[in-house]
Amino acid sequence: SLTLFLCSRRWNSTEKPYPAVAPSSNFPMASRCAARLPHPPCAAPHHGWASSRVSARPAQSGASRGRAVVCAVSFRPCIDIHKGKVKQIVGSTLRDASDDGTALVTNFESDKSPAEFANIYKEDGLVGGHVIMLGGDPASRSAALEALHAYPGGLQVGGGINLENAMSYLNEGASHVIVTSYVFSDGKMNIERLTQLVELVGKERLILDLSCRKKDGRYAIVTDRWQKFSDVFVDGPTLERLAAYADEFLVHGVDVEGKR
Numbered sequence: 089s090l091t092l093f094l095c096s097r098r099w100n101s102t103e104k105p106y107p108a109v110a111p112s113s114n115f116p117m118a119s120r121c122a123a124r125l126p127h128p129p130c131a132a133p134h135h136g137w138a139s140s141r142v143s144a145r146p147a148q149s150g151a152s153r154g155r156a157v158v159c160a161v162s163f164r165p166c167i168d169i170h171k172g173k174v175k176q177i178v179g180s181t182l183r184d185a186s187d188d189g190t191a192l193v194t195n196f197e198s199d200k201s202p203a204e205f206a207n208i209y210k211e212d213g214l215v216g217g218h219v220i221m222l223g224g225d226p227a228s229r230s231a232a233l234e235a236l237h238a239y240p241g242g243l244q245v246g247g248g249i250n251l252e253n254a255m256s257y258l259n260e261g262a263s264h265v266i267v268t269s270y271v272f273s274d275g276k277m278n279i280e281r282l283t284q285l286v287e288l289v290g291k292e293r294l295i296l297d298l299s300c301r302k303k304d305g306r307y308a309i310v311t312d313r314w315q316k317f318s319d320v321f322v323d324g325p326t327l328e329r330l331a332a333y334a335d336e337f338l339v340h341g342v343d344v345e346g347k348r
Contacts, residue, residue, distance in 0.1 A: 165209045165217035167202045167235055167243075172227030174198040174205060202231045206238035214242075218266060218338075221247030222313065236261035244295060246338075251281065254289050265289060266338060268297040269311040272318045282333050292335050298322050299340035314342045 168175055176196040198205070202219060209217055219235045221228040228247070236243055237260065245257045246266030254265045271282045285294060299314060300307035300322045307322045320326060322339060330337070 162216070163214070165205070165214045167205050167217070167219045167232075168222055169202055169219065169228045169231050169235075169247075170194075170222040171225060172231045174200060174202055174231075175222075177222070202235035203238040206235040206243060210239040210242055216244070216263075217242070218244040218246060219262075220266070221245075224248045233260050246295070246297060251284055251288060254285060258289060258293060264293050264295045264335060266295040266297050268299065268309070271296065272309055272311045272320060275311075275316065275318045277318070277320050286333050291333060294334050295336045295338055296330055296334040297338045297340075298326075298330075299338070299342055301342045310342055 168177065170177065174197070175194050177194050206219075219232045221232050224247070232245055232247070236245060236257070240261035241263050243262060244264040244266055245262040246268070248269075249257065249265045249267045250270040254267075257265055267285060271278055271285070273281070298309050301310050301314070301317065302308075303317055309318045309320045309322060310316060311318055327337065
């Protein structure tokens, strides 16, 4: 089976140390699924983010073809790292950010380290969360590794993942690697690179980040810190094609990510 997580983090200044969120309302598929379910437990011990989960499994009936869609809501934590610090930012500001990050709109910066958050998630038994490096600087990479060491096997990792470094992050304790820009390079889907990644780490340890922005009425996958549009759209045919290569899809609505 394949799981698709459609995520939306909405900032709530009354919730510390990190924001509470509601299920995504920015994607029609997620909205339809979430509408049939109770809201996620927003009074969880430590807030991270929730997501509308769409699990696609092969249909059991001979009369049914394709995949049967099962909808649920799952609470998953996250750690976004910028310049070595845990931050909650407005995602769309990444596209205009200079290398020093001064253009970023930051909702919250924690005085806790990524490793401290990882320990919290471990203590609370939260699985399937992720660590995202918002930049390739040494401080962010070091902080991400500390989080993986604190919760081995409990966190996914993303940000600059490629064929050369993917296995090293898994060896450091990541459960999965999350990939976008390496596969959707120069605005196009690079199946050769994707195939090589699957051969290296295995489909069951690979997550494709299909985070997207609206373009001409459709949702186009964006890369390079969400700055560049690809010519690949998040739709049924794309998801069906990529299902053979990944354990999960991760989708952020970049246009509203982190907005109040």
